[in-house]
Amino acid sequence: MSEHRRQAVLQAARELGYRPNAVARSLVEGRTHLVGALVADLHNPFYAEFLDGLQESLHGDGLRMLIGNSQWDPAFEDEAVEAFLELRVDGLVLLGIAPTSETLIEATSYTPTVVVGERDIELEGVDIVVDDDQLGARLAIDHLVDHGHKRIAHIEGPRSSRCEGYLVAMRRHSLAPYIMVEAAESTEEDGRQAALALLSREPRPTAIFAANDVVALGVLSAAAELGLKVPDDLSVVGYDNTHLAASHHISLTSVDQPRRTMGRSAAALLSDRIGDPAKVARLRQVTPELIVRRSTGPV
Amino acid sequence: MSEHRRQAVLQAARELGYRPNAVARSLVEGRTHLVGALVADLHNPFYAEFLDGLQESLHGDGLRMLIGNSQWDPAFEDEAVEAFLELRVDGLVLLGIAPTSETLIEATSYTPTVVVGERDIELEGVDIVVDDDQLGARLAIDHLVDHGHKRIAHIEGPRSSRCEGYLVAMRRHSLAPYIMVEAAESTEEDGRQAALALLSREPRPTAIFAANDVVALGVLSAAAELGLKVPDDLSVVGYDNTHLAASHHISLTSVDQPRRTMGRSAAALLSDRIGDPAKVARLRQVTPELIVRRSTGPV
DNA sequence: CGCGGGGGAGACACATGTCAGGACCACCCG
């Protein structure tokens, strides 16, 4: 169509205040250009930044992002996914949610899906984005060993691969005899309890590698209670590099996951799969990085 | 229709794997049962919790929530709202975003809208939800005065009504001569700078009321640098009661906004306005609460 | 025989994308 006509039509549209109706368009096109992102916990800053990267990239592909919030409740997960499916989203992103319920598994067979932050999903045509947290653990341990630490303890969280990474790294440094592990939920209080347990052992660990920053915060609390100075008496490393860790007042050495990059990877995988749903499942593993701050030092 | 038929139809639907198509339904009904929530900053934990409350209540009214993320960029705001309008959302929630651009103002005239966290919007048919931050400031000052403080300084943030509340409260206690104010952006570093400026005055303030928790964190940093003990040498009060403040390791006295409640209020207002768009604009003001922790004490 | 309720069938509308068909004009070539 000629440029002249084109401008005339756009002009008329503007004068009439016409706005295309995405609902009708979706109906006839058979696709909505919508992607549903289901998040286990909106408060987790990891997800917030991930979503920034995701939205940014999806936008480039002409896709819009819907956010659903399951608040860790499987019933909400199913409901939110059901809602997405009724809306006929073109794709799904599952954040911190493993597709285990029947509804979710069925959904992944209908709809292109990417899972983020969960390993060991073996579903046909479901892509995965995770950080290499064995490597992350190794970075943390290497850093502590460089500072002369030997008695390095670990507080294990929900991601067992981090613990494995810790064990592997300790053995690589021939520190197997010094391995100490406590388990904890991802709360500050649980981290504090676990740290108190570790710090009451004889001989005391000189460093603690926590499964994540919140737990590490609990370690800092425990250290303060016991009158231990950080990093002089105890070095602490967290994981996730949340803004808690970055705060000048806390200044926690932490392993950083490239969150925006992960969001962009997920977007790329999903766009690709929307284009061709038959592709085989792919695993995209991103490399974490150690951010050194003032909570670690020489023995 | 008879119960028998009804069950037979539902059964058949299940067997065929039928799922109603929300797109087609929206087209014919002329409403989508979708609400667009436009957020200035997903990382702000205030918004995250607000959204929890919002979604919870909207769900009860059969409405679904879409989240858009403007990242403080007016261009993104317009774009996201345009997307919502094309999708024919039934309502809009603006979080930390004042409708000043032409696109946004126009949108509010088409679509039922609630603005959260911004005062002084005078648009026809736009409801507002805010906390009473003059009261919040008063709670903070009263608490400090109860502890015998007189030289109470304030670090002003973007919400000027908090500063007004501080001024009013100080005068009410006849502490007008002790009024000290510094302005700062909402960052830890800016808070630190402002605190350093305040703490270098003679005589030094014995308490600082910060415009929000992030700024208060900067105050704590500054105090540590100057060798001042909190709360012995300096009391600090924040605003927003983020999880930063709640952390055992920081333990910051802070003014709490009932975030979930605000979310629920916004949902109620919006549902109501969707039902009857002609209603006059309403202002819903919620009452904040002081959460006392270990960053405040007697002079 | 009339009446009322359950159930089925069909038309219409929603706003758009896609496609086919045809009118019209300008241009080129023989």
Place this chain on the structure above:
DNA sequence: CGGGTGGTCCTGACATGTGTCTCCCCCGCG
């Protein structure tokens, strides 16, 4: 000058999946 060619533009038909409405049939009951 006539016919063919190609581009522009308009028109109309059809499809998407659902809610609403009307019409009609059939059966049971009084």
